[in-house]
């Protein structure tokens with residue numbers, strides 16, 4: 001007999017911790033066999049993509065106005081594809097040549113792994129992963145979603161020696177719904193430590209940090225820009241009027257491979273550079289409320305594929 005009821009979603013104590021802190025670590029959410037399968041898929045993707053067809057090789061020249069239209073389009077059209085984005089420090093600044101083999105030069109892979117890659121897709125509907133804890137649909141239900149939709153997924157490699165930092169941010173800045181509803185599911189596929197750039201969080205900031213800015217597509221379609229957010233800045237009923245410990249410190253979350261970290265869309269979080277010899281491969285996807293009354297903004301950089309964002313409740 002398995003204790004599937006407690007493991008399927010979140011326990012009351014886990015739910016309380018998520019609402020208090022804005023994030024929650026669930027150790028051993030994925031069994032080791034699943035972690036291995038996802039890592040092996042990651043390595044296949046990294047070895048398998050073609051450098052010749054990649055616009056990054058053209059970044060050294062840029063456009064006449066200095067803009068990188070090819071690179072912008074490669075990113076903006078990645079919402080229903082599997083595409084590869086380089087570490088900034090993977091290039092020699094003078095020659096603009098890669099200083100690493102391609103598989104050690106990619107910062108992230110995105111943004112439709114949850115549909116196009118069978119091993120990653122299986123995490124959303126894990127009937128065959130028996131030992132999985134905190135299953136996404138059950139977690140979404142526990143968090144009050146009525147029609148949770150997965151809208152993007154990424155593998156973030158944070159490569160040895162050159163793994164880029166992720167500056168402090170809130171995910172709802174990038175994945176805005178009116179009102180905000182984004183929640184991140186972040187799975188460590190390798191141990192994440194202080195040394196190789198684990199996540200850190202400003203606990204409770206989801207209750208006072210409003211979504212003041214939004215990343216949108218430029219009107220001429222040529223790229224993205226940050227603009228003020230005139231819409232709701234907190235999920236319904238969650239704002240607490242600016243109260244909270246704004247002077248608190250970021251708390252690092254060192255986690256073992258197989259751990260899940262849930263991240264509230266308003267929570268301030270970041271990760272440092274990885275200058276160590278160890279990589280830090282993770283898989284993350286984000287879920288938004290697709291239920292009645294929620295508007296997905298047409299200016300968001302990420303637009304739904306024809307079939308719509310992927311339902312968690314089937």
Ligand SMILES: O=C(O)CCC(=O)C(=O)O
Pocket residue numbers: 156166171184186197198199263269270271282284
């Ligand atoms: O993995 C990281 O370093 C950052 C990831 C992140 O910000 C996210 O998944 O929302």
Ligand SMILES: [Fe+2]
Pocket residue numbers: 169170171184269
């Ligand atoms: Fe984030």
